Amino acid sequence: MIRFEHVTKRYADGTTAVDDLSFEVAEGELVTLVGPSGCGKTTTMKMVNRLIEPTGGRIFLDGKDISTVDPVRLRRRIGYVIQQVGLFPHKTVLDNTATVPHLLGVKRAKARERAAELLDLVGLDPSVHGDRYPDQLSGGQRQRVGVARALAADPPVLLMDEPFGAVDPVVREHLQNEFLRLQSQVRKTVLFVTHDIEEAVRLGDRIAVYGQGRIEQFDAPAAVLGAPATPYVADFVGADRGLKRLSVTPIEPGDLEQPPVVHLDDPVRKAASKLAAEGARWAVVLDSSDDLHGWISAEQVRDASGTVREHARRMEAWLPVGASLKQAFSTMLQHDAGWIAVIDEESAGRFLGVLTPARLHEALRRSIDADAQDVPRTAVEVRTVSSP
Numbered sequence: 001m002i003r004f005e006h007v008t009k010r011y012a013d014g015t016t017a018v019d020d021l022s023f024e025v026a027e028g029e030l031v032t033l034v035g036p037s038g039c040g041k042t043t044t045m046k047m048v049n050r051l052i053e054p055t056g057g058r059i060f061l062d063g064k065d066i067s068t069v070d071p072v073r074l075r076r077r078i079g080y081v082i083q084q085v086g087l088f089p090h091k092t093v094l095d096n097t098a099t100v101p102h103l104l105g106v107k108r109a110k111a112r113e114r115a116a117e118l119l120d121l122v123g124l125d126p127s128v129h130g131d132r133y134p135d136q137l138s139g140g141q142r143q144r145v146g147v148a149r150a151l152a153a154d155p156p157v158l159l160m161d162e163p164f165g166a167v168d169p170v171v172r173e174h175l176q177n178e179f180l181r182l183q184s185q186v187r188k189t190v191l192f193v194t195h196d197i198e199e200a201v202r203l204g205d206r207i208a209v210y211g212q213g214r215i216e217q218f219d220a221p222a223a224v225l226g227a228p229a230t231p232y233v234a235d236f237v238g239a240d241r242g243l244k245r246l247s248v249t250p251i252e253p254g255d256l257e258q259p260p261v262v263h264l265d266d267p268v269r270k271a272a273s274k275l276a277a278e279g280a281r282w283a284v285v286l287d288s289s290d291d292l293h294g295w296i297s298a299e300q301v302r303d304a305s306g307t308v309r310e311h312a313r314r315m316e317a318w319l320p321v322g323a324s325l326k327q328a329f330s331t332m333l334q335h336d337a338g339w340i341a342v343i344d345e346e347s348a349g350r351f352l353g354v355l356t357p358a359r360l361h362e363a364l365r366r367s368i369d370a371d372a373q374d375v376p377r378t379a380v381e382v383r384t385v386s387s388p
């Protein structure tokens with residue numbers, strides 16, 4: 001979809017901002033450009049919509065050399081989101097969002113209707129926020145309007161230059177998650193500039209790690225974190241890259257532990273003997289539809305009578321399979337839980353097993369080794385330091 005062929009940009013003062021850059025972004029792919037200040041990320045991006053012209057090489061959009069395309073026409077196909085959103089202060093949020101389609105000749109009523117849909121899509125209620133002016137919004141809300149506006153003309157390509165850079169970390173993470181959800185629906189081809197490796201890892205299908213004017217590594221997030229191509233990349237992603245991997249490593253069924261399972265209507269005596277037989281300290285409790293209800297401990301059932309229902313405790317700490325190990329860790333902390341239940345959302349929330357801290361650690365280790373050996377995670381055996 002976007003292809004750079006030996007692209008160089010040398011500014012008039014002799015600065016080489018981009019040096020012989022070649023890479024390709026597939027249709028519907030989100031590529032993050034990450035690197036320290038001044039390494040050429042913004043220059044790279046602005047060459048795609050011809051705000052900056054390269055001094056060497058060629059850039060193709062959908063197979064066509066963009067130097068042969070009229071810049072105004074080119075920009076109609078490219079949404080652009082920047083940090084200082086640049087909303088019109090005297091226009092309402094709805095009119096700001098509707099601006100581009102309106103300029104492109106879409107009737108005002110139709111453009112506003114579409115704008116309302118887009119605001120909804122980026123998590124702003126058009127009936128609440130649509131009639132406000134930009135200075136009546138929070139920083140995070142303004143960024144959302146910026147994204148909605150960039151999507152308004154339904155361009156196949158989005159360029160995003162540090163779009164969430166100006167908001168605090170909590171709002172930022174929220175915007176990132178919302179943007180991922182949005183991208184899974186709209187599937188644009190996205191170039192996303194950031195200097196934050198965490199953001200690059202969380203959002204990118206692939207990451208381009210920039211050195212000075214050059215790409216040092218262009219790879220999937222797990223590969224960049226697991227097998228940095230150069231000492232520079234290793235240094236840039238940081239010594240805590242194992243920790244960062246948590247956010248890109250999904251929970252897989254093979255990571256889970258299988259504790260004993262009992263049902264709400266089982267007699268407690270039956271639960272007690274099951275726990276004793278398996279030597280387990282607790283069991284997972286499911287309801288009659290096999291949905292997660294909670295758990296019950298060996299202590300609770302030891303001399304109890306009646307059914308499991310009267311003794312079981314609810315379990316709120318659960319996640320769908322495929323959620324990240326980071327979410328798993330954070331859910332454990334949030335609920336002060338020694339384990340979390342993992343369910344299969346695809347099949348009506350069926351209980352799959354539990355993830356414990358030890359299993360989480362193993363999953364992380366296995367994913368690092370699997371990337372290093374280029375094999376699936378299930379094929380890796382881990383030897384960890386076990387407790388005495």
Ligand SMILES: Nc1ncnc2c1ncn2[C@@H]1O[C@H](COP(=O)(O)OP(=O)(O)OP(=O)(O)O)[C@@H](O)[C@H]1O
Binds near residue numbers: 016043044
């Ligand atoms: N108009 C210009 N004239 C001369 N040099 C420039 C010009 N614009 C950018 N540069 C230089 O080109 C290099 C790359 O700049 P660029 O803005 O692409 O970096 P960046 O990676 O986006 O940085 P940041 O994260 O700080 O925005 C820098 O050394 C910068 O000083």
